[in-house]
Amino acid sequence: EAGVTQSPTHLIKTRGQQATLRCSPISGHTSVYWYQQALGLGLQFLLWYDEGEERNRGNFPPRFSGRQFPNYSSELNVNALELEDSALYLCASSLDGIAEAFFGQGTRLTVV
Amino acid sequence: AQSVAQPEDQVNVAEGNPLTVKCTYSVSGNPYLFWYVQYPNRGLQFLLKYITGDNLVKGSYGFEAEFNKSQTSFHLKKPSALVSDSALYFCAVRDGGYQKVTFGIGTKLQVIP
Helix, strand or coil: CCCCEEECCEEEECCCCCEEEEEECCCCCCEEEEEEECCCCCEEEEEEEECCEEEEECCCCCCEEEEECCCCCEEEEECCCCHHHCEEEEEEEECCCCCCCEECCCEEEEEC | CCEEECCCCEEEEECCCCEEECCEEECCCCEEEEEEEECCCCCEEEEEEECCCCCEEECHHHCEEEEECCCCEEEEEECCCCHHHCEEEEEEEEECCCCCEEECCCEEEEEEC
């Protein structure tokens, strides 16, 4: 069974540009979570989608946004990139809002 | 608001010795607790969870964790550490079902040969 897949693996953008990160959950999983892992800051919760709806949002500015598609895959968009947005962005999926989450390998975003 | 604390940035233990990685939490409802491990340049791997039932939970790779409601703790343990256990360990909590999952800052475990 395929795990959570994220693309691209690495992404280099210039300050002010937009970045789009993609995530495909495990088959059958309806919940998708996005986390930012910056050096020394642990995992910071970004967004949670379930059944196509945004269920919760972390303490990030509105330029971080996303959506979940009918096939439960998800996209994270970061507008007006800043240098401090450089981080590993992790996507996870779970069967529902109770079960444990399974993580993808992440997208390493570098803003220069 | 829910929160998780991992009081130790790093834990060093000799190979073959027992290990403990500490975690305390704060929730308003019933806690759903998780442990994950992250190896370098990899995503997080699920180790174990506590939802309800026995306070001692057994998970992958010989790890276990003990839920202590009075101390609001969920410490990760292993009877005999392996060098290959060296990694970053994250504790996480969900405040009841259908809530977001909050992670601790992580504890680096170093097992010394």
